[in-house]
Amino acid sequence: MSSQEEILSDGRFSCVARDPRFWEMPEKERKIKIDKRFRAMFHDKKFKLKYTVDKRGRPVNYTSTENLRKFYALSESDSDFSEGESKESTEKKKKKKKSKPKREADA
Numbered sequence: 001m002s003s004q005e006e007i008l009s010d011g012r013f014s015c016v017a018r019d020p021r022f023w024e025m026p027e028k029e030r031k032i033k034i035d036k037r038f039r040a041m042f043h044d045k046k047f048k049l050k051y052t053v054d055k056r057g058r059p060v061n062y063t064s065t066e067n068l069r070k071f072y073a074l075s076e077s078d079s080d081f082s083e084g085e086s087k088e089s090t091e092k093k094k095k096k097k098k099s100k101p102k103r104e105a106d107a
Contacts, residue, residue, distance in 0.1 A: 031073035042068060 008017045016022050034041075041047045042065065049064040 031071060033075040034072045035075050039074060041072075042074075 007013055047064065047068065051060055051062055051064070054060045
């Protein structure tokens, strides 16, 4: 196999390196931005399908939510909001866990 540089130095394929149709898509533009209205599709059970077999019949163990995360991203303002929610919910859970043993000790 020839290296990538040798292929691009060949006169027949030199236009491929300059043609924007063959450039790799930038990381920022790969995922479609989703606003807060559609945020539920990442964690709602209605959007979750569990696949056991891929399209060629090979056994697979993944869900459709992985595909959603692969192709879609929350918009920047919404992702900050969702991160804040998750931090708050973990803090609330910790507070609940800490408060329960105290009540049990009092009883």
